[in-house]
Amino acid sequence: MNVPGELSPPAPTLRVRTQVLLWAAQRVSALVLAVCVLVHLVTTIYAIRNGLSAAEILSRTRGSVGWSAFYAIFVGAIAVHAPIGLRTVLSETLHWRGRSLDAAMVLLALALAYGGWRAVYAVVAGG
Amino acid sequence: MKRVLHVRVWRGARDGHFQGFEVPRHESQTVLDVVTHIQRDLDPTLSYRFACRVGMCGSCAMTVNGKARWTCRTQVTTVSKDGRLDIAPLQNLPVIKDLVADMAPFFDKWARAKGQFRGDRTRKEDFARIRPESTERRLVDEAIECIGCGVCYSACDVVRWNPHYLGPAALNRAWTLHNDARDVRRAERLAAVAGDAGCHACHTQMGCTERCPKHLSPTKSISGLKRAALEAALKGQL
Amino acid sequence: MRSSRADDVRLDVRSRNHPAYWAFVVHRVSGVLLVFFLPVHFFALGQALQGEAQFDSYLLWTEYPLVKVAEFAIVFALAAHMSGGMRLLMLEFLAWRDWHQSLLAVAAGIAVAFGLAFLFNLV
Numbered sequence: 094m095n096v097p098g099e100l101s102p103p104a105p106t107l108r109v110r111t112q113v114l115l116w117a118a119q120r121v122s123a124l125v126l127a128v129c130v131l132v133h134l135v136t137t138i139y140a141i142r143n144g145l146s147a148a149e150i151l152s153r154t155r156g157s158v159g160w161s162a163f164y165a166i167f168v169g170a171i172a173v174h175a176p177i178g179l180r181t182v183l184s185e186t187l188h189w190r191g192r193s194l195d196a197a198m199v200l201l202a203l204a205l206a207y208g209g210w211r212a213v214y215a216v217v218a219g220g
Numbered sequence: 221m222k223r224v225l226h227v228r229v230w231r232g233a234r235d236g237h238f239q240g241f242e243v244p245r246h247e248s249q250t251v252l253d254v255v256t257h258i259q260r261d262l263d264p265t266l267s268y269r270f271a272c273r274v275g276m277c278g279s280c281a282m283t284v285n286g287k288a289r290w291t292c293r294t295q296v297t298t299v300s301k302d303g304r305l306d307i308a309p310l311q312n313l314p315v316i317k318d319l320v321a322d323m324a325p326f327f328d329k330w331a332r333a334k335g336q337f338r339g340d341r342t343r344k345e346d347f348a349r350i351r352p353e354s355t356e357r358r359l360v361d362e363a364i365e366c367i368g369c370g371v372c373y374s375a376c377d378v379v380r381w382n383p384h385y386l387g388p389a390a391l392n393r394a395w396t397l398h399n400d401a402r403d404v405r406r407a408e409r410l411a412a413v414a415g416d417a418g419c420h421a422c423h424t425q426m427g428c429t430e431r432c433p434k435h436l437s438p439t440k441s442i443s444g445l446k447r448a449a450l451e452a453a454l455k456g457q458l
Numbered sequence: 459m460r461s462s463r464a465d466d467v468r469l470d471v472r473s474r475n476h477p478a479y480w481a482f483v484v485h486r487v488s489g490v491l492l493v494f495f496l497p498v499h500f501f502a503l504g505q506a507l508q509g510e511a512q513f514d515s516y517l518l519w520t521e522y523p524l525v526k527v528a529e530f531a532i533v534f535a536l537a538a539h540m541s542g543g544m545r546l547l548m549l550e551f552l553a554w555r556d557w558h559q560s561l562l563a564v565a566a567g568i569a570v571a572f573g574l575a576f577l578f579n580l581v
Contacts, residue, residue, distance in 0.1 A: 094567055099418055109411055109414050109415040112415035113450060113453040114412070114453055116450075117450055117454075120547060120551075124547065127543065134536065134537060137533070137576070138533075138576050145517050147506065147510045148510070151513070167497075171496065178489055179489075179490075179493055185381035186381070204497075205500075208497060208504070209500050211504050211507075212499075212500040212501075212506075215505070216506045232464070233464070234464050235462075236463075236464060237462060308464065311462060311465065377469075401508075425478055425482045426481065430478075430547075437554075439549075446552075
């Protein structure tokens with residue numbers, strides 16, 4: 094006969110309030126991303142109409158304060174949204190929980206922010 | 221209609237196997253009738269649970285052809301077009317023996333979600349006055365009929381993937397108490413049901429709402445808790 | 459009488475064959491695909507730092523049919539993740555209404571529309 098083990102409450106690495114605020118941050122960044130993604134999808138579809146080229150992209154973005162701001166915000170929202178979402182996916186599929194997962198997600202956020210803002214700089218100013 | 225049902229029944233505990241039986245087929249036969257026939261006439265060592273057998277107690281809940289159901293309320297013709305039946309214990313719970321699941325974790329989580337009413341009036345005071353048509357009471361009424369059968373818990377993948385997740389039934393009950401104006405443990409309860417092991421872990425898969433034999437919607441209750449917990453967190457009350 | 463475990467790891471599709479579950483699968487798969495796509499996307503755009511010519515030579519990759527297929531898949535994933543996400547935001551933040559169930563159809567429609575628009579301009 095299976096004797097049930099006692100399931101002790103989880104030892105949380107994050108306080109409940111923090112967990113809730115992370116969830117909220119992911120939803121708020123989702124709202125920001127909804128706008129950004131709509132604009133980006135429309136722009137992309139418009140841009141590839143006659144094939145994709147550097148000129149096609151850069152003629153729009155080079156020196157543009159508007160596009161700088163737009164893509165900078167876009168990247169910021171991604172850096173918040175993706176790691177929080179991935180944290181859940183990893184904990185559910187790999188059963189990876191605790192401080193090491195949280196630390197890895199912070200690193201991911203920093204990596205996405207760095208890679209993304211570097212890309213924004215590249216199409217706005219670089220080269 | 222074929223004269224015989226080909227039934228596979230789970231035997232053992234967590235480790236075990238499916239055992240095959242041939243059961244005579246009748247008109248208006250429920251899955252509980254099938255299990256009862258097997259235990260009485262074919263193999264008395266089969267263990268299973270039932271009580272009222274009329275769809276009121278929820279004791280006979282099992283996994284039938286992959287879906288959690290009340291076996292006393294499940295007609296064989298509904299679930300088996302080809303005369304085949306797979307019967308197993310409820311998912312996401314330890315198996316005691318054969319078709320009997322251990323409901324202890326389910327009720328432990330109910331307790332952990334502060335799923336008990338606590339009021340502050342005594343017999344010396346007047347009755348609490350609750351208007352049945354008030355918004356809050358309507359929310360309670362549409363979720364209150366849960367009898368703790370475990371079908372929703374068995375149907376939820378987040379329960380499966382996140383061992384500490386409180387589950388749809390416990391959270392649904394917490395929601396009814398949250399909206400009960402007489403209850404005094406609101407703040408404590410929100411803290412208990414919020415976060416990674418609580419309502420915020422729900423992915424709106426809606427397996428619970430699909431399978432609930434009383435047609436409740438734990439998903440709706442849980443979304444209410446998400447909003448309530450967020451409000452409390454923002455106000456520094458969590 | 460093959461021995462096995464009651465909590466067999468393989469998921470039984472029969473109990474997961476309803477719209478809200480498909481929506482969950484699409485949302486999760488598209489999300490994971492997008493996370494893997496982003497570093498590639500940022501790297502490719504970062505090539506503009508080496509100048510327009512270098513950037514252009516990098517963009518030649520997009521002429522390959524296989525790359526075009528991948529691009530379509532990513533655009534569809536993005537549209538699906540966004541519209542599915544908006545459906546979730548409505549389910550979680552608005553008082554529950556029965557017609558919210560049909561949001562899934564709307565979300566799917568939006569995703570398909572974007573996917574097709576991309577496809578028509580791509581080929």
